[in-house]
Amino acid sequence: xxxxxxxxxxxxxxxxxxxxxxxxxxxxxxxxxxxxxxxxxxxxxxxxxxxxxxxxxxxxxxxxxxxxxxxxxxxxxxxxxxxxxxxxxxxxxxxxxxxxxxxxxxxxxxxxxxxxxxxxxxxxxxxxxxxxxxxxxxxxxxxxxxxxxxxxxxxxxxxxxxxxxxxxxxxxxxxxxxxxxxxxxxxxxxxxxxxxxxxxxxxxxxxxxxxxxxxxxxxxxxxxxxxxxxxxxxxxxxxxxxxxxxxxxxxxxxxxxxxxxxxxxxxxxxxxxxxxxxxxxxxxxxxxxxxxxxxxxxxxxxxxxxxxxxxxxxxxxxxx
Numbered sequence: 001x002x003x004x005x006x007x008x009x010x011x012x013x014x015x016x017x018x019x020x021x022x023x024x025x026x027x028x029x030x031x032x033x034x035x036x037x038x039x040x041x042x043x044x045x046x047x048x049x050x051x052x053x054x055x056x057x058x059x060x061x062x063x064x065x066x067x068x069x070x071x072x073x074x075x076x077x078x079x080x081x082x083x084x085x086x087x088x089x090x091x092x093x094x095x096x097x098x099x100x101x102x103x104x105x106x107x108x109x110x111x112x113x114x115x116x117x118x119x120x121x122x123x124x125x126x127x128x129x130x131x132x133x134x135x136x137x138x139x140x141x142x143x144x145x146x147x148x149x150x151x152x153x154x155x156x157x158x159x160x161x162x163x164x165x166x167x168x169x170x171x172x173x174x175x176x177x178x179x180x181x182x183x184x185x186x187x188x189x190x191x192x193x194x195x196x197x198x199x200x201x202x203x204x205x206x207x208x209x210x211x212x213x214x215x216x217x218x219x220x221x222x223x224x225x226x227x228x229x230x231x232x233x234x235x236x237x238x239x240x241x242x243x244x245x246x247x248x249x250x251x252x253x254x255x256x257x258x259x260x261x262x263x264x265x266x267x268x269x270x271x272x273x274x275x276x277x278x279x280x281x282x283x284x285x286x287x288x289x290x291x292x293x294x295x296x297x298x299x300x301x302x303x304x305x306x307x308x309x310x311x312x313x314x315x316x317x318x319x320x
Contacts, residue, residue, distance in 0.1 A: 015053075018052070018053050018056055018057070020146075020148070021056050021059055021148045021152075022052055022056055024148040024149050025056075025059075025148050025149065025150060025151065025152050028150055028151040028152075028177065028178060029151065029152065029155050030155070030159070032105055033055075033124055033125070033155055037051045037052060037055060037124055038051075040122060040124070044122075046122075051122055054120075054122040054123055055122070055123055055124055055125055055154065055155075056152060058125070058127065058141075058152065059145075059148060059152050059180055059181055063082070063083050063084050063085045063086065063138070063139065063140040063141065064082075064083040064085070064140065064235075064236065064237035064238065064243075064246060064266065064270055064271065065080070065081065065082050065083065065138040065139070065140060065184075065185075065186035065196075065235065065236050065237075066080070066081045066186065066233070066234070066236075066246065066250065066262065066265060066266075067079070067080040067081075067187070067188045067194040067195075067196075067233070067234050067235070068194070068232060068233045068250070068257045068262075069188070069192045069193075069194055069232050070192065070231070070232035071231055071232050071254075071255060072230060072232040072233045072250075072254055072255065072257050073232075073255075073256075073257045073258065074255075074256050074257060074258045074261075075258075076192065077192060077283075077284040077285070078188045078189075078192045078193075078194055078282070078283050078284060079188075079258065079259055079262050079280060079281070079282055080136045080137075080138065080186060080187075080188040080194070080281045080283065081138075081262035081263075081265060081266055081278070081279070081280050082128050082186065082278065082279045082280075082281070083138075083237075083266050083270065083271045083275065083278050083299075083300070084118075084127060084128060084138075084275070084276045084277045084278065084299070085271055085274045085275050085276065086274060086276040087274060087276065088273070088274045088275060088276045088293045088298070088299075089274070091295070092120060092276060093276060093277075093292050093293045093294060093295075095120045095121040095122070096118075096119075096120055096277065096292040097119065097120065098116060098117075098118060098119075098290065098305075098307070099116065099117045099118075099119050100114075100116050100309075100312050100313070100316060101114060101115050101117060101162075102114045102313070102316060107162070112163065113131040113132055113133060113135075113161060113162050113163070113164075113165070114131065114132045114309075114313055115129055115130065115131035115132065115161040115162065115309070116129060116131075116288065116307075116309050116312065117129045117161075118277055118279050118290045118292075123154070124155075124158070125152070125153075125154025125155045125157060125158045126154055126157045126158050126161065127139055127153070127154055127157060128277065128279050128290075129157060129158075129161050130161075130281045130286070130288055130309060131161045131162070131164075131165075131309075132286070132309055132313060133164075133165035133166075133189070133190060134165075134189050134191075134283035134284065134286060135160070135161065135164055135165060135166060135167070135169075135170060135187070135188075135189045135190075135283070136188045136189070136281035136283050136288075137157055137160060137161070137170065137185060137186070137187050138185070138186050138279070139153060139157065139183050139184065139185050139186075140183065140184040140185075140236055140237070141153075141181070141182075141183060141184075142181065142182030142183055142184060142200075143181070143182045143221070144180075144181035144182035144200065144201055144202075145181060147180055147181050147182075147201040147202050148180050148181070149178060149180070149201075149202075150177065150178035150179045150180040150201055151177045151178060151179065151180065152180050153180060153181065153183050156173075156177065156179070159173060159177075160173055160174075165189070166189045166191060166193065167187045167188065167189045167191075167193040168193070170187055171187070171195065171197060171207065171209060174197065174199060174207050175206075175207045178201070179199050179200075179201040179206055179207075180201050181201055182198075182199065182200045182201065183199045184196065184197065184198055184199070184236050185197040185199065186234060186235070186236065188281065188283045189283050190283045190284050190286075192283075192284065194212060194232075194233075195209055195210065195211060195234060196209070196210035196211075196234040196236055197209055197210065198210065198216065198217060198220070205217075210234055211234070212232050212233055212234055213230060213231050214229065214234075215229060222239070224239060226243070226247065227243060227244050228250075228251060230250060230251075230254065233250055235247070235250060237270060238272075241269050242269055242270050242272075245269055245270050246270045249265040249270070250265065253265070259287070259289055262280045263278070263280060263289065263304060266278050266300050267300045267301070268298070268300060271298060271299070271300045273298065275293060275298040275299045275300050276292070276293050277290060277291065277292045277293065277299045278290065278291050278299045278304075279291075285308070286308050286309045286310045287306065287307070287308050288306070288307055288308070288309065289304045289305065289306050289307075290304065290305055290307075291303060291304045291305070
């Protein structure tokens with residue numbers, strides 16, 4: 001269904017685009033990701049190419065994010081809110097799940113981090129996630145379609161989850177690999193560090209870091225800028241009413257921000273009518289909250305579920 005709608009709307013074959021994307025980004029994707037995709041295909045009896053399409057489609061469809069800590073929050077601890085506005089009407093919510101990932105492989109002799117992903121069946125990458133060390137990440141898509149000679153975004157986020165423990169380590173990883181398309185990231189970690197990142201593939205400055213109280217770079221498309229800057233806050237959203245409202249809500253809640261405040265911040269019009277899932281991560285305590293859309297309800301208006309990654313991992317360790 002996704003491929004058909006994309007083909008009709010863009011007047012370009014979805015299958016051809018996926019094939020071109022996979023060919024150009026193949027060498028940048030770790031082998032362990034392909035082994036996992038192949039295993040999913042084999043155990044479910046689905047064609048491997050279908051599983052590849054599920055995992056590469058993030059690059060074709062291009063949400064909002066906010067991270068606050070210190071003086072902005074009720075107790076000084078960081079909260080990261082993430083909105084995914086993404087094709088809700090296609091029914092992807094029927095395949096939603098919370099995935100707990102416990103890698104068994106090592107990288108350069110050290111174990112990979114365990115992590116959670118708010119995601120969908122068949123996807124081995126991630127767009128909304130936190131690891132056992134407290135590193136949490138959300139993303140917002142931009143332009144740059146067909147800039148595919150690099151590591152696709154959802155696989156980059158998985159690498160950051162498995163290989164990094166802090167915001168600075170994640171930024172260093174972004175700078176070390178060729179990127180695809182244009183993306184915007186919000187990051188937080190257990191040390192109460194936060195950052196926003198503008199990542200533009202094939203540019204003179206592919207990774208631009210936004211710290212609290214800082215604005216977008218002056219070379220942003222259409223002169224985009226933040227309505228207001230805040231100490232101990234980074235945020236990003238679509239232009240116009242969405243980012244204006246988000247800034248107003250941050251201002252009104254400043255100094256009192258907790259998980260429930262962030263949940264309220266992410267409601268319409270900050271989220272769009274395509275709102276597929278939302279999440280709030282508390283990097284210090286490892287608590288998280290997430291909500292998925294339904295046929296008649298946006299994720300922002302759906303019930304939120306609470307979990308704790310440390311407790312989840314202890315449960316799996318005891319019951320494996």
